[in-house]
Amino acid sequence: MALSWYLKRLRTFSAGEIFYRIRQRIRTHVLDWIKLDDSDYTHEKPDCPIVLDSNAHCFYPIFESSVDIFKDIDWHLDVSTERRFPRTFSHAIDIRSDKYGSAKHVWEVNRMQFLLHIAWLFKTTGQQKYLVLFCHHLGMWKDANPYLVGVNWYSNIEVNLRLICWFFCWDLLDIDGLRKENPIVDSFVAEIWNYLIRDHACFSYKHPSFYSSANNHLIAEYAGLFIAACKWNIPHRNSRLKYAQKGLEREILKQNTSEGVNREEAAEYIQFIDDFFLIAAVVGDATGHPFSATYKDRLHAMARYMDAMLDMNCNYPMYGDGDDGFVLRPDAGGHFNNFKSLLVSFATYFGDSSFKRENLAWDEKNEILFGKEGREKFDALPVAPISSLDGNRFFAESGHFIFRKAEQADAGAVARETYMHFDAAPLGYLSIAAHGHADALSFILHVDGSPVLVDPGTFTYHTHKDLRRYFVSTLAHNTVCVNGKNQAEQAGPTMWLKHYKVNVVSNDEMLGFAEATHNGYESEGVSHKRRVEFNRDTEEFIIADTLRCERKVSLEIPFHLHPSATVKLNGSTAEISVPGSRHVVMEFDNKLSYEIREDGWYSEHFGEKVPAKYLYAKIDREGSVEFVTKIRIL
Numbered sequence: 021m022a023l024s025w026y027l028k029r030l031r032t033f034s035a036g037e038i039f040y041r042i043r044q045r046i047r048t049h050v051l052d053w054i055k056l057d058d059s060d061y062t063h064e065k066p067d068c069p070i071v072l073d074s075n076a077h078c079f080y081p082i083f084e085s086s087v088d089i090f091k092d093i094d095w096h097l098d099v100s101t102e103r104r105f106p107r108t109f110s111h112a113i114d115i116r117s118d119k120y121g122s123a124k125h126v127w128e129v130n131r132m133q134f135l136l137h138i139a140w141l142f143k144t145t146g147q148q149k150y151l152v153l154f155c156h157h158l159g160m161w162k163d164a165n166p167y168l169v170g171v172n173w174y175s176n177i178e179v180n181l182r183l184i185c186w187f188f189c190w191d192l193l194d195i196d197g198l199r200k201e202n203p204i205v206d207s208f209v210a211e212i213w214n215y216l217i218r219d220h221a222c223f224s225y226k227h228p229s230f231y232s233s234a235n236n237h238l239i240a241e242y243a244g245l246f247i248a249a250c251k252w253n254i255p256h257r258n259s260r261l262k263y264a265q266k267g268l269e270r271e272i273l274k275q276n277t278s279e280g281v282n283r284e285e286a287a288e289y290i291q292f293i294d295d296f297f298l299i300a301a302v303v304g305d306a307t308g309h310p311f312s313a314t315y316k317d318r319l320h321a322m323a324r325y326m327d328a329m330l331d332m333n334c335n336y337p338m339y340g341d342g343d344d345g346f347v348l349r350p351d352a353g354g355h356f357n358n359f360k361s362l363l364v365s366f367a368t369y370f371g372d373s374s375f376k377r378e379n380l381a382w383d384e385k386n387e388i389l390f391g392k393e394g395r396e397k398f399d400a401l402p403v404a405p406i407s408s409l410d411g412n413r414f415f416a417e418s419g420h421f422i423f424r425k426a427e428q429a430d431a432g433a434v435a436r437e438t439y440m441h442f443d444a445a446p447l448g449y450l451s452i453a454a455h456g457h458a459d460a461l462s463f464i465l466h467v468d469g470s471p472v473l474v475d476p477g478t479f480t481y482h483t484h485k486d487l488r489r490y491f492v493s494t495l496a497h498n499t500v501c502v503n504g505k506n507q508a509e510q511a512g513p514t515m516w517l518k519h520y521k522v523n524v525v526s527n528d529e530m531l532g533f534a535e536a537t538h539n540g541y542e543s544e545g546v547s548h549k550r551r552v553e554f555n556r557d558t559e560e561f562i563i564a565d566t567l568r569c570e571r572k573v574s575l576e577i578p579f580h581l582h583p584s585a586t587v588k589l590n591g592s593t594a595e596i597s598v599p600g601s602r603h604v605v606m607e608f609d610n611k612l613s614y615e616i617r618e619d620g621w622y623s624e625h626f627g628e629k630v631p632a633k634y635l636y637a638k639i640d641r642e643g644s645v646e647f648v649t650k651i652r653i654l
Contacts, residue, residue, distance in 0.1 A: 032451040037231035048111040056109055057166035063212060068156040069149050080134040080352050082125060083344060083627035089134045095164045098125045100627060110173035118483040123171055130172045131181045136350035139192035140384060155208050162212055167219050176227040177237045179220050180244025184347060187247050188388050221254035232451045235284055236293050242267035243296040250307040272297050272318050280321030281418035285448045286455040288342025291358040294322050295347040298365055302389055323366035327375055328413040328422055332406055333469030334360045337441035341455035342478045343626040350384040355625055361385050368394045373401040406435040414529040419445030419522055421534040423554040438559050438653050439466040442552045444536035447508050447519045454514040458506040460522055460538040461550040462497040467653055468601035471582045473498055477623035481513050488513050500548055500565055501576040507540025545570030559653040564646060572642040579635040583622050587633060594635055607650040612637040
């Protein structure tokens with residue numbers, strides 16, 4: 021399997037990337053091997069009262085599982101399968117199969133976001149037991165993860181997420197102050213934490229993700245190294261800071277369009293990527309290393325797109341991959357909506373009241389970022405009413421079209437919103453489009469802040485291969501599938517070949533229509549054009565699909581429903597109901613015969629999936645054909 025994966029990946033390489041990969045291989049499998057620390061040395065650690073207390077528990081969420089952060093942690097265990105990754109040379113470990121379980125679950129634990137929660141408990145209560153627990157976990161981690169030993173030294177993004185986490189933990193704990201008054205803390209920092217920081221900063225710089233890997237991973241690497249250099253005396257500190265800041269200035273322009281749309285074409289990743297750039301800017305301002313006006317202008321554009329793509333309840337259109345990854349998460353509750361938190365952050369950072377929606381609240385993450393002064397700034401901003409969301413927002417150059425009608429609630433009533441996202445964007449970023457899905461010309465529909473017609477999500481990356489293929493497939497999206505094939509060739513869990521091209525033919529934000537084509541089925545002799553029109557007065561969408569088929573082909577046209585939806589199909593009309601929202605009526609073209617199928621899946625969060633229904637039609641055609649679907653909100 022590994023050889024097959026590398027051969028397919030080789031097809032995406034330029035000549036420059038081939039030489040880069042050779043150098044990288046020498047770095048990871050020769051030079052790193054020389055630096056391998058395979059010693060079994062462990063540090064003496066005092067007893068930890070919380071760990072020893074059988075009644076003390078705190079379960080921190082890890083996707084669909086959790087870890088008890090008041091007890092010792094197995095740093096190599098996949099909590100979802102109870103399988104364990106080996107403590108061997110990191111770069112030799114197989115993470116692309118489920119041999120040892122899910123590396124993603126192991127990494128989520130080892131991002132150590134829960135340390136923010138522990139540090140927050142110490143800051144807000146002053147109880148020494150939390151400081152002891154914090155130091156206990158860091159010391160145990162160092163002993164269990166010698167440099168380059170184990171899966172936690174495999175991926176550079178994980179290394180940098182730990183650096184960013186530790187930066188804010190350092191300040192929450194007031195380590196500089198504690199070192200002056202507490203010799204035990206001073207000794208711990210000198211003997212354990214500083215060594216970890218040094219090793220992480222060195223690894224970060226020596227293992228960059230360039231060429232076809234230069235997506236959110238590279239952003240994380242620059243952000244982690246920049247933030248570390250802003251605080252600690254890491255090796256080559258000044259040059260590393262300049263290198264990382266220059267990289268961030270470059271990547272914010274390369275990886276995000278002038279309209280503020282991230283080029284990875286993965287909506288959930290937007291909160292992850294926006295946080296890297298925002299947190300770097302906040303740290304840069306605070307430490308005397310500010311970013312340019314160009315950088316901040318692009319960040320502001322990214323904030324505006326993020327705001328536009330969220331419905332009235334801050335649900336996002338789930339196009340592309342999503343893995344519930346966070347840069348900072350002090351919250352230890354259930355699923356964390358970082359989009360809401362980021363709207364608060366952007367409102368505060370830019371002083372932009374348009375981001376301060378009615379349903380937002382100040383949270384621990386923003387307290388950590390901005391402190392009391394930031395909260396006062398946020399509280400002083402006027403609230404943007406639901407009606408401020410009203411109106412279509414087209415990001416035509418980026419291929420994203422948002423149709424929306426939003427109405428403020430009358431006394432005793434609830435606010436209303438009709439929201440559709442139409443995806444006429446590229447497959448993804450760079451030659452492998454790692455986190456894109458084959459979803460050209462698909463759409464999603466939310467009504468009154470509830471998803472109705474949906475993108476099914478992600479579920480997993482490297483485990484459950486059949487389900488990974490399903491979730492990224494064309495048939496799993498609300499578009500037209502030809503001959504049961506994807507619009508692009510899936511060569512691996514996070515690798516696409518033969519990317520399609522999308523062309524936006526025409527659009528008008530005021531008149532409320534967008535029309536686009538893609539060439540993903542050129543090899544099948546088929547071209548597909550879709551036009552979406554929105555009549556605001558009647559709250560009706562008209563979706564017209566035109567296909568030109570050079571030979572007889574099989575066409576499948578699905579509409580995927582949210583798991584909470586109930587549907588009644590009567591001939592060519594479907595009535596759809598979702599709790600808490602108005603009804604949706606779909607009228608299908610009489611050339612098609614629809615049925616309700618129940619073999620779909622929906623994954624709102626990484627590692628979780630539930631069965632879902634979808635409306636499905638299949639027809640064989642040759643020549644030109646048009647299907648018109650009408651959607652009304654009642």
